Amino acid sequence: MTVEAEKADQAAETPLTFFGKEVVVERKRWGITREQLASQAACGYSLVAKIEQGTRTPSLEFARACDQLFPGSEGRFERLWPLALRFAFPPWFRRYVELEWKASVVRMFHPQLMPGLVQTEGYARAVLRTGRPSNLESLVTGRIERQRILDREENPARLWVILNEAALTNQVGSTEIMRAQLAHLLTLAETPRHRVQVVPDEGQHHGWASPFGILSFDDDSDVVHVDGFPRGYLLAETEDVLKASDAYDLLVALALSPDKSAALINSIQKERYS
Structure with a gap:
């Protein structure tokens, strides 16, 4: 990747896309499927996918579900949630x-x-x-x-x-x-x-x-x-x-x-x- 492309990629990062990437990292780290996260968050598989892609805004309930499902989160996703919400x-x-x-x-x-x-x-x-x-x-x-x-x-x-x-x-x-x-x-x-x-x-x-x-x-x-x-x-x-x-x-x-x-x-x- 060129320096210009890397800068453009960094500029495109938002709290919403960061939230989604963190969900992916934690879900894969603990071997949790999207179906399991969807069940915990009382939402659909497609919504989990869109949140992970940074194209849908998570609800507070979704953030809390992540904290409950991912060991060691200690409220991290709930703390990230207000920043992600701004991009709605x-x-x-x-x-x-x-x-x-x-x-x-x-x-x-x-x-x-x-x-x-x-x-x-x-x-x-x-x-x-x-x-x-x-x-x-x-x-x-x-x-x-x-x-x-x-x-x-x-x-x-x-x-x-x-x-x-x-x-x-x-x-x-x-x-x-x-x-x-x-x-x-x-x-x-x-x-x-x-x-x-x-x-x-x-x-x-x-x-x-x-x-x-x-x-x-x-x-x-x-x-x-x-x-x-x-x-x-x-x-x-x-x-x-x-x-x-x-x-x-x-x-x-x-x-x-x-x-x-x-x-x-x-x-x-x-x-x-x-």
Whole structure:
């Protein structure tokens, strides 16, 4: 191999491909088949193969299965997992995911869709499929894995979601997908540390068309994320954060109370998706 080719090969290495290569090394070292690893990880043979090739993002359960199956791992694959997970996201979104992972409170508003942190796997796949990505399953894995911040053992994040009523009535995927999605939203709404509110459709638009969110931290200043096309962006300037907080406060005032919002979600689920 020439020096140039070796440099190109090294440049192509990512934490995702490194994770896959380490799985191969340990599996072969201990004489473990892909079928055995698939059984331990409760997944298919083909998924193991793709993870080893660095073309699919592993779940946390997969990383833990490796640690359980490979002697002497001592949690190594679980420690590698967050680095591999970053490559489930486009480069411009990775910094946001890192900040989201550390947040103690996440406030989100979306006018048309469920935000990623509340999406079921079926809903996420239906949304992401519309962009016809070549790495659909890795994108779905990344989106669902982000939700671990809500039920992690230490300091689970508090979530406050405000949705336009349109987000409940815009059908994404099948009726079954929407029924499951609204059921999941109701579960979050009934979880004491979370808040879900709906801005009712009363024939007059409130003026906010862009999805946005605010991340709060125990030991740092708030950060704003604005969703958009072709990419979202982060805002950390004090003036921008204050404007976003003020906008969110106004949306809270316009929205139904958490109890009335839950009743509306339940009603729409029964009337439209039963």
